[in-house]
Amino acid sequence: MADQLINQLLWPIIYILCITVPLIIAVAMFVYWERKVIGWMHVRLGPSKIGPFGLLQAFADVVKLLIKEVILPTKANRFLYFMAPLLALIPALAAWSVIPFSSKMVLSNANAGVLYLLAMTSLGVYGIILAGWASNSRYALLGAMRSAAQVISYELAMGLCLVCVLVLAGSLNLTDIVNAQAGGKGLFDWFWLPLLPVFVIYFISGVAETNRAPFDVAEGESEIVAGFHVEYSGSAFAIFFLAEYANMILVSFLASILFLGGWLSPFQGWIHADAPGWINWIWTGGFIWLFIKAFVMSFLFLWFRATFPRYRYDQIMRLGWKVLIPIAIVWVMVAGCMKYFGWVSIGVGA
Amino acid sequence: MNPQLFQLICFYAFGFVTVAAALSVITLKNTVHAVLALVLTFFSAACLWMLIEAEFLALALIVVYVGAVMVLFLFVVMMLDIDQEKMREGFVKFLPVGLIVAAAMLAEMLGLIGVRAMHAQVMGANPAAVAGLSNTAWLGQALYTKFLLPFEIAALILTVGVVAAVALTLRQRGDARYESASQQVKVNPRDRVRIVKMAAERPVDESPAPPQEPKP
Numbered sequence: 111m112a113d114q115l116i117n118q119l120l121w122p123i124i125y126i127l128c129i130t131v132p133l134i135i136a137v138a139m140f141v142y143w144e145r146k147v148i149g150w151m152h153v154r155l156g157p158s159k160i161g162p163f164g165l166l167q168a169f170a171d172v173v174k175l176l177i178k179e180v181i182l183p184t185k186a187n188r189f190l191y192f193m194a195p196l197l198a199l200i201p202a203l204a205a206w207s208v209i210p211f212s213s214k215m216v217l218s219n220a221n222a223g224v225l226y227l228l229a230m231t232s233l234g235v236y237g238i239i240l241a242g243w244a245s246n247s248r249y250a251l252l253g254a255m256r257s258a259a260q261v262i263s264y265e266l267a268m269g270l271c272l273v274c275v276l277v278l279a280g281s282l283n284l285t286d287i288v289n290a291q292a293g294g295k296g297l298f299d300w301f302w303l304p305l306l307p308v309f310v311i312y313f314i315s316g317v318a319e320t321n322r323a324p325f326d327v328a329e330g331e332s333e334i335v336a337g338f339h340v341e342y343s344g345s346a347f348a349i350f351f352l353a354e355y356a357n358m359i360l361v362s363f364l365a366s367i368l369f370l371g372g373w374l375s376p377f378q379g380w381i382h383a384d385a386p387g388w389i390n391w392i393w394t395g396g397f398i399w400l401f402i403k404a405f406v407m408s409f410l411f412l413w414f415r416a417t418f419p420r421y422r423y424d425q426i427m428r429l430g431w432k433v434l435i436p437i438a439i440v441w442v443m444v445a446g447c448m449k450y451f452g453w454v455s456i457g458v459g460a
Numbered sequence: 461m462n463p464q465l466f467q468l469i470c471f472y473a474f475g476f477v478t479v480a481a482a483l484s485v486i487t488l489k490n491t492v493h494a495v496l497a498l499v500l501t502f503f504s505a506a507c508l509w510m511l512i513e514a515e516f517l518a519l520a521l522i523v524v525y526v527g528a529v530m531v532l533f534l535f536v537v538m539m540l541d542i543d544q545e546k547m548r549e550g551f552v553k554f555l556p557v558g559l560i561v562a563a564a565m566l567a568e569m570l571g572l573i574g575v576r577a578m579h580a581q582v583m584g585a586n587p588a589a590v591a592g593l594s595n596t597a598w599l600g601q602a603l604y605t606k607f608l609l610p611f612e613i614a615a616l617i618l619t620v621g622v623v624a625a626v627a628l629t630l631r632q633r634g635d636a637r638y639e640s641a642s643q644q645v646k647v648n649p650r651d652r653v654r655i656v657k658m659a660a661e662r663p664v665d666e667s668p669a670p671p672q673e674p675k676p
Contacts, residue, residue: 187492190496225515225523225596232526233527236531239535255535258532258535269523428641
């Protein structure tokens with residue numbers, strides 16, 4: 111009994127902690143990196159005072175947020191007001207359970223992994239809407255309204271992109287999708303090449319889905335103060351922050367897994383050498399490759415934020431419905447043809 | 461703990477949540493709370509389907525209903541200006557109608573289950589498991605081979621519904637100002653902004669030179 115309890119309960123919890131704790135630390139360091147990168151792009155220094163190179167800035171901010179008072183606005187709906195940050199955070203963390211870090215390192219190798227991810231990312235919008243409504247504030251409600259319409263619109267484009275990927279890979283399992291991108295042509299075997307427009311659309315939708323610049327009308331500072339979380343302070347605000355950044359990192363990982371070969375090496379099949387394990391991963395692939403790819407993708411988020419002005423709201427809708435979705439629909443058919451006529455090789459065997 | 465017992469416990473837990481949430485949909489005073497209870501009902505129903513390994517149906521329920529339909533629903537309800545007291549007034553008036561509907565539904569369901577029980581139709585083995593496929597893969601193959609025509613007809617009906625909804629709501633007022641997005645996109649910045657080249661500083665001879673800082 112005790113044995114089973116340890117196997118079925120304790121180990122999964124330890125695995126979950128092995129993902130979420132580094133994720134939360136990664137979020138803290140990502141915030142630091144964001145401020146630093148945007149600072150450089152603005153020809154500023156960015157945070158530089160706390161710790162070496164300002165490295166401890168993020169942790170100082172976290173401590174500051176946690177010891178601040180959490181304010182409940184008058185006539186706010188108490189239960190929903192405190193529920194909303196959790197509803198934003200839980201799907202953002204739960205989505206990580208199906209992410210394969212390498213061929214063996216995956217918490218839940220679910221058959222319908224892609225569908226599960228779509229389900230989890232679509233749940234995150236509840237946190238935003240409820241935060242906007244429960245705050246009893248006009249700005250917050252406006253932000254929530256914009257966010258809901260935007261997330262639902264771009265979810266369609268994102269779903270169609272995922273359809274393209276799973277048509278080519280022939281599976282909804284993320285491990286299988288990565289394995290379908292293996293082959294002897296290195297990085298040209300990955301799905302970014304046959305699905306290049308889809309890759310672009312996916313990432314744009316990912317940026318819109320996480321409400322990041324240039325699609326950050328949900329919290330457009332110059333128009334509606336801070337949007338849906340304008341009334342939140344202290345740790346409640348910190349949880350929204352954590353959820354948003356966890357989602358950004360998730361989208362980066364997903365773009366790497368679906369289109370950039372996941373843990374596969376860009377030199378796969380080019381080098382056949384026997385080397386010890388600590389150097390072998392460079393050509394046989396390993397989780398470090400996934401982290402490098404995800405890091406590059408997440409850098410794009412920061413780059414966008416420092417470069418692009420915010421979209422006007424009607425332009426966001428136009429881009430989503432009239433540009434991205436039609437292209438994605440066409441490419442679903444193209445992907446079907448690629449699969450049917452065998453224009454692209456899938457997996458090592460083919 | 462053996463897996464079957466665990467599944468049974470899960471079934472009762474999710475079943476209890478489903479029923480409780482469904483009840484609170486009709487009993488909660490606050491309409492937003494009621495919609496959220498409906499969301500919870502859908503979610504736990506999806507968990508119940510997950511237990512019988514109908515993973516595609518469960519996840520599709522979450523993606524479509526919980527993730528999209530209910531969000532819009534929630535929005536409409538949030539925008540409503542409802543007088544809570546007035547809403548509760550009609551309870552006695554509508555009670556007989558509600559009871560009749562409830563009784564009819566109960567009779568129908570009992571009849572259906574009764575007919576099932578009479579035929580004693582034992583549910584066959586999970587066809588996906590028999591075919592050695594995952595639930596989603598099996599469902600996809602079934603939909604696109606055996607049930608292709610009904611599937612396409614359903615898709616067509618949905619498309620007609622979308623077109624009809626757009627046609628009903630798309631009314632352009634004559635005096636409304638309308639901007640063509642394509643024209644906006646095609647705008648050349650040079651038509652709008654004139655960039656003037658000029659020196660960053662005024663010529664030196666016009667202003668007196670600032671006093672030189674003494675070099676340390």
